[in-house]
Amino acid sequence: MDPFELRRQDFSLDEDQEAVREAFATFFAKECPTSVVRAAEPVGFDAALWARLVSLGATSMALPERAGGDDAGVVELSLVAEELGRALAPVPFVEHVVASRLLVAAGAEARLVAAAADGSRILGLALSPLTGPQVVATAAVADAVVGLHDGDLVLLAAPGRRRHLPNQASAPFALVDPAAETRTVVAVPNAAALYERAVREWKVLTAAALIGLTEGALALGVEFVKTRRTLGVVIATLQGVSFPLADVHIGVVGGRQLCRRAAWFLDHEPDTEPALQAVAMAYAAEVATHGVDVAQHVQGGLGFTAEADSSLFYLRAKGWALAGGDPRRDVRRVGESRLRAAGI
């Protein structure tokens, strides 16, 4: 953002957007308590929760009307992602909706799109171009994985379920091997550009999910410190406790606005501020890494126990952020974009 540029700075949600946010906040709060999160371990998938999410229209809302969708955009999806993150919902929502939109943009067969829109066929997304076997974050539950292979947009399908790779985040990680899976090319001339756009969508939505996750963890820390006492005072009154929590809040509110603005630009002016999605991702990864640590640490030894719900947040923050690779690569991208913008 150029602080001297004359642009609107309206971060408010309109009535429809607020309704979307509220509906999904209510849904996840009710349908996805931490008992559901724990029960879905270690694969990190709850088929019943997925079905209910699909029935709410989450997988079709951001597809065009002609593909059975509601023409919502990345902004609306980011609102869902944030609420999903707050609840740590074990569903492959972000990758699935981004891959679905990518298929639509590439003009994939209506049959493929319809099965994605109604959630009956789960799509995964390989987040770097496939050059060999690659760990893909939702491949253990995805029926097909969309990726870029030899410059082509491809759909990869394994003969059976891919083997889950147990991991810190209890995420449905699995290895995808383009040489060993059935490979369907979605013929499109600008595959690389469409793929790059999809990765930018993934970054914004994952960043939004990480912001929700961080705020969820923060709420646990805040509740704990309000009741815990030491040396005769409630520990929340100690600035050594309250200031780190305030810093997490600062990261959350700024990160949220970054995500919303980055989503808006993808919807309205995708060529403007092209590194904004990388900014959102890099910042959200930093905020989440710091935030989940503060949230567990203010609970002392108890926060470090597996029994504490804050452990669920701590263990997922990295798993979600790293699915797309080292966030420092996004930092470098931002630097390169800034150098280009300087006109050199």
Next chain:
Amino acid sequence: MDFSTIELDEEHLALRDQVRAFAAEYITEEEFEHEHRTGDGFNERVHLAMAERGWIVPRWPVERGGAGLDALGARILDVELGRPGLPWITLDTTRLVLAAVERYASDAIREDVLAGVAAGRVRMCLGYTEPDGGSDIASAKTRATRDGDNWVINGSKIFTTGAHNCQYTFLIARTDPDAPKHKGLTMFLVPLDTPGIEIQGIRTFCGERTNIVYFDDVRISDDYRLGEVNAGWGVLHGPLDVEHGIGGDGAGLADQSATVRRVRQLHRALDAAARWATTPGSDGSRPADDPAVRERIGAVAVQLEAALHTPGAAGRVKCSDAIVAGGAELLDLVGPAGLLSGGTPGAVEGGLFDYTHRYSPGTATYGGTVEVFRNIIAQHDLGLPRADLPGNKAFIARSGS
């Protein structure tokens, strides 16, 4: 949600051109030299020229000395004068106090002060902090004692930036030492030419000049009181909220926090770093050829973006954190040549990195320290209980001096 470019109609385009022409004429090398020499954050020639155009109070109607601009017009003015680096400290403190003057000043002084502000001849500085008080401005010990229709003021205020260029200070004074801390305070608009006032300059290591103002049996009429006796905390709150960046313009145009003004310096430094990084050295290589340099510039850019997007009290802290860390990081990147003062042979970008590094720490203190804002966030946003500290409710009379 809307972040679109604002299409300017003819009227606003004309205003933009007018402001740009003004900036080119008035915000010049000579002006920068004056600012560098004085550290005033104010230039009377520029200030009076702005006043002639109604730009001190741009949204006021023309007949009151304003320019009759709408929210967009005021934003154009802010952006177009901010880009070339208008000195704005005294302009801002003057504007901050205006709402309190409009609402609370006595009939005897109100119109004269408001008209004077619009005309540029009246400027106002903040008289909040005391030498031993810091950001806890409600602990003010400067005394105002009633004497018939007058008040007699004794005490001192520090960081009264711009006082030597101002006609009034917006003073918070203790009028009832026996009342609870926040209930014994009264606000005054004290004419700075009153006998008994002494203004002494203080230099910061950034080169700014601020002041300490001593009040020794300063006698002013009750006409200069703002609001009811002992109701000063409420009078102060309007300006304080604006200074804290709480609120907004309601038009979706405003910066996310009041401190965005200060973090603009990091934006300038980052642009300068990009120029430095892409300039070939004697061997033809450029710093930007090194991926580590690109990554470090990226790291500062991410923090700057985050700062620009963070709203309200949180933004106040984030902007300061970003410029303090970013100013130091860019200096490291450029190396020893970045430390050279502007004008010295070999200085990079006219000493901009040196300046930014010296400028940044003040952002964590001006307008209340970042710790004040972390306390506000802890209590108001997170709902954490406030520490029960002896000073919270202290009766000032019994708390020492």
